[in-house]
Amino acid sequence: MILFLLIAVCFADDSLLWGQYRPNLLFGMRPNVPESLINGLSWFNSATINGITKVRHETENIPEIKKLAHSAYDVRLGGRQIIQDQGNALTLLTDLVKSEDGLAWELRITGKQHKDSIQSIIFYTGIEGHETKSDSSIQISKETKKNLSNKGISGDIEILGSDPTLGGKFRMVITEGEGEKPEHDHEHYDNKPPSNSFYAGLTVPTEMMWQMRKIYATMLQKEVQQFIEEYGDSSLDIPVYSIFSLNNQYKEGANVHLVQKTFQGDFSFNIKFHPADSLADKKKYAEFFDQPFKQRFTNLMLKQEDKFNNAYTLNKPFNEMMYHTFANELLSSVSGGIGFFHGDSVIDSDYGIAQSQPRSLFSGTPSRTFFPRGFYWDQGFTALSLKDYDPDLVLDMLVSWMDTMDDDGWIEREQILGDEGRSRVPEEFQVQSPEIANPPTLIMALSHLEFTPKQKKVLKKLYPKLRQHFDWFVTTQKGEIELYDREFHSDEVYRWRGKSAEHIFASGFDDYPRAPDISDGEIHVDLMSWVGASANSMAKIAEYLGKDEEAEMYMRIMNGVKTNLANNHWSDEYKSFCDIGVDDFEEDKHECHVGYVTLLPFALKLVEEDDAHLVDILEQIRDPEQLWSEYGVRSLSKSDEFFGTGENYWRGSIWVNVNYLILDALKHYSRPESIASFEVKTLSAEIYNELRRNLVDNVYKHWLKTNTVWESYDGLTGAQRGAKCFTGWTALTANIMFGEEITVTEPVEEVQEDEVTEKTEKTEESEQSEETEESTESEESTTDDDSEKADIESIEEEIEEEIEHEDL
Template sequence: MALLSQLTALLSFLFLSLFALPSFGEAQNEGVLNAEIGRLNNQSLLWGPYRPNLYFGVRPRVPKSLTTGLMWAKVDNYVDVQNSFRYTCEQNEGMAGYGWDEYDTRKGGVQHVHDAGNKIDITTEFVKIPGGGHGGSWAARIKGEPREDAPSDLKTTVLFYLASEALGETIEVVNDGDDTGFSDDVAFIGSSVVLGDYKLVITKGRGEHPNSGHPISSTRDLDKTIVQSITLPEEHLWQAKQLLFQQLKAGVDEIIQEYGADNAPPPWQVYQLGNKPGIGNIHFVQKVFEGAFEFDILFSSGSASKETTSEDLTREIKSTTEAFNERFTDVFAPQAPFNKDKYGKFGRSMLSNLAGGIGYFYGKHVVDRSYAPEYDEENEGFWEETAEARARRQEQLEGPYELFSSIPSRPFFPRGFLWDEGFHLLPIVDWDIDLTLEIVKSWYNLMDEDGWIAREQILGEEARSKVPPEFQVQYPHYANPPTLYLVLEQFTERLQKTNGSQVAGKKEHLSQDTVLGSAHADNPELGIEYLRNLYPLLRRQFLWFKKTQFGDIKGYDREAYSTKEGYRWRGRSVQHILTSGLDDYPRPQPPHPGELHVDLISWIGMMARALAKIADFVGLPGDVQEYNHVLDGITHNLVDLHWSESAGCFCDATIDEFEEHSLVCHKGYISLFPFLMGLLQPDDPKLGKTLDLLGNEEELFSPHGIRSLSQKSEFYGTDENYWRSPVWININYLAIVQLRNYVLQPGPYSHKAKDLYVKLRKNIVETVYQSWEETGFAWEQYNPETGKGQRTQHFTGWTSLVVKIMAMDDLSWWTGSHARDEL
């Protein structure tokens, strides 16, 4: 294991340093250009608050390295203290809102945590300071400000820890304190194969400190900073809160033994670590304040030209804030009717929390590769057989793997989800294309030799601690909507519009500040090379979908234009198709191996269209022809296999009791998928009927967005009611995009599309904004009757798509005589 850890660290170091070049002026060819961009990307994206499950935790984007975290608690009474420690983001901790008000992944930003339960507002300001060969330096400022209802002498304990996950690598306290703590700054030094030498300083800071007349004050001086250094097995380091409680309990036991329970000191002195600085692989740094406080955390890379100071931090915070606000106005300025200051603040928060939810994950995950025959789901009653196969518990740990990804929700879903990630990246691609492509590449690095990527990335013990055991196992025959193709299709279309003459002007002054973020779009050869390298994985995944999620057309003598283009989600149960992403949406009953799912064939149609564009870009005309053939079959089979003229919508299909093809129509999101994926022609009467359904207020259209299921359905609002009435922002976003597309294409339904576009855009933005203003949070879904946010709070994943919706044109200029290319 020691050798494996050393090899892992060495490989990470080589990856980080491989592309170091003296200057871009020496670049002579495409490969060197790409290498330099790769080097600069690694430098500017190495460090970050990449532990989004914590309120604040910084680490680099490499495995087995330095990791840090922040905790705090109210310690003014014994009743509340046990439940007042804040560390991991949680749903029910009395928060009045929290998150990043401004954040750029390459620079840093400002986060506010409104801790109403502890009566204090915590601010974390984080910046990166370029320089040196190991991702530069970084700094953070931690502030606490008592809330209006707090007592004037509010007592808060604040702990920051730093730990080294690499086997054999320790961190050492280098300056001197005394038995009771440190009167000034505390400095640590460490050395890592990946990071080189480094120094981390925690400043004395500002703030008053409580005291008491208790005799313990002579040994526990609250005016000082406490450091406790420990050496533990690496696998325990992620459990920092539990480790802290163990150390605090040991101290409490000593106090009780010395003074007795009746003569105990006040809680702010009882819940204080003993000062035991030294060498270890985890160090807790504790401060206790009365009232407001502030201190800095200054990390300096040994390869940088100078050590980071508090003055640097102050300067960079100001610069980062100004740059973010200016750039947001350029990229995402809200358009009418949302061009008021309040929507700008809202939009900056939504984008910042989406980007601030990007994390780095490393570890093993649980996979069942038994390939049990039951998993083919070929027999009637297959869901019972698959349940029995799963119950045999043939899963094993695989990995370790690493993933660079944003997450849906910091308190509830702090891990990567495949179908969520494509939606997450749609705003990020507008903000930072190069960052987006780094994340996409990270996802495709997880692909196995068959073309499968696990739909949930539960990597390591820390991630698994947030997931019930029954949901941890991943199955190599389970798919998930391939939303990353939406991002790559958008990127390809942008490349097609790029003027190649821009390249020469960029090459002479390539720099981290002026190029990173859009280098792959501004330099078409870079973008093409990226697509060329990624393409084999995209094709492998596409073929995996066709192989594992095929639907039976010929076996049931179905009449269809194509005998190949029909699809069925595997992982079906009576109540759910979790793999579809639309978990409890009504499907044909009982489940049948002859089912065909209209949402899945639509997803694969979108994949084929995107792949045709990419294959054309990288010069593979034979593959273009193949994808267009698939797309042609899908567009015909959507009608032959899924259109119900009597219901006026697209439907799932099954095999009835007479062994005949039968449509089962549950009007709702499923019915819209051919439209949502842009697979209907502008003059298709089926588009007109789909728009009628979408805009019908008695079925799908509500003042708060498109309902997931028709109000007229017998299943509306029933059982779990997860996808059986609520408004979901990702689906509404797709609808808004397609409505706009159909407005700008000549056709008989463009006026209807414009009317729906204007209404739906306004309804969605107002719904998300009003709930955010009222609660301080974005939410997983919204109530179609009241507009209230519900289910998971701080759902700043795909709900953040609202920032793109606000930035869309209101089309007030459109009269129906404009062509698409007049924009």
């Protein structure tokens, strides 16, 4: 924890302080510090008594929520979220604008609904950890308290507070808003007229503050009971929005404050927050809020658009506006899915099941509706999604992940922190074991960043943790050599821990078919590949930091892995790199199920460029009876006996993250400077271009159809599968659109070496012969010249004699 605090201090950025860092809620805001001010939103249709059964708060996998996405969002600036709630006949927009320093913000809640529809909206705010913090407080202002009555509050509501995590005092205003209010002729209507806002102040233990929907439901029960006692049978004709409402009671020392508003038809209201520790603060942020919200929001959207366009270029055939909208929503939703989490976890330690010490994590999430927490290998792909858009943000998240590492170098593959985190996970999956690894994509992601001098300082401080984590990985996941009397080039052999008869959750490819027996003699080709790729990444980082000897050590590990893969894992029968198992006589045998596991040495670029097996791998990828489909590369061969069986999770469906790696490898082997054969380059380019189009077209088609992207896609039909809102790595579809189509130019005809030598010798002989001839000709020419000169002189003498004779 100390290391993270030191790094955080030197790399602190207030522009990241506030954000929608509660991704498990449909809308929730908080700062990225523990035990601080949290905010949330809830709503329900209050036109009928049945509306109370559809109170919205958490991002549950609700089919009636047809869209949950950020159309344009930047963690540092703000942006827009769209929620289409078909069950409540409501479209909700949450538009957030942050101040330039990141410390103040304004949120506009806009509702679009039928003119006769009635909606109740509840906003709440509260301070965590109030039980142990004497210097924090939160209460409604004196003016608001004066306006409070049993009938509610008219006008704006002001909340004042103080908390050390936010630098001192703060001020929040919930505006009265705009929109029609419903009317009713029941006498109870006058007791709680919806023209007012309803309010409640509560004292809630920190560990229960995340359960606001349950707390709200408990409060409503009391209100309904009182209504029935007072009106009896006449309760059949009731103004629902007046009964299902807060009690308008202020409680001294309350640490949570709720405000409820009811509207008929379209509506909007704003929530403003800013520090208020001094007069300078008040003046500074008054200027921020004085500018019309619409103008500030428009400026924000233009900034986000410029930042997106500066980071990315959409290339054909995806360089059209419709794909631009798609790509921006994908990457904005990745940013909108970033969360700040704090709490303990459940560990299977040497002393039995125990709670860890509380810790914090700043991380992306795979899916807000189904997996609203941090996953180790998903985070590496999230980092790849955003590395060109906001590399500082990516580095902050990776640093936070590394800070969760224990003293031995282990990082929990699934970060289930606190009671709130555990509430979304079945009990049998909550316990984490220090023996279980996960694909080390964090190291891979770090090696892809282009570091500025400031970032290099952070990386230098982070490097010892990276080294410790890598050491833990290769030590705990080591495979057996001596026990089975094996002949390997090096001892770089590895086996996933935690395998069961049906699963290896540690691998990430949960139900991918493996050897039917559980044996410590197995060697897993995908783990071998991850170690090799991680060693290569560590070598790059070490070299960048000037640690040449360590870089050489990591290169030796990578080369050892590559050699063992080539010598021991290749199967001529399956034309693939395969797992190694042991038979009844404890002899090695290949365990091969063609798919993502067997492709990983290729996908992580561990196959030498001049390896003859590359053609086999490429033809296998392109084979429609095995891995190729019109929608992407399948996770398991269509011809495999386990294709589409059992849970059918990683048994044939199409996953964008591995397709992204395959595309990256195809680009690598087709590049002009590669020593791969022309056949490999051409085939790689052809597959790359077609796969890129197929994958993007399918994800885009289902985004248009369903308003979201999905965990995976069917390997036969391309239909969506699994969890929706899966922007954790399906958002890499946008990055794939930023790539360019590949063209391979046919090389100039090569000449054999002996032919070159022969031609050279002939050329030299010819040149020597020409030189000799030239020399002879030159000598002959010289002789002729001398003879000619003598002849001329003789003639001249004769002429002179003749002249003299004539004179005589």
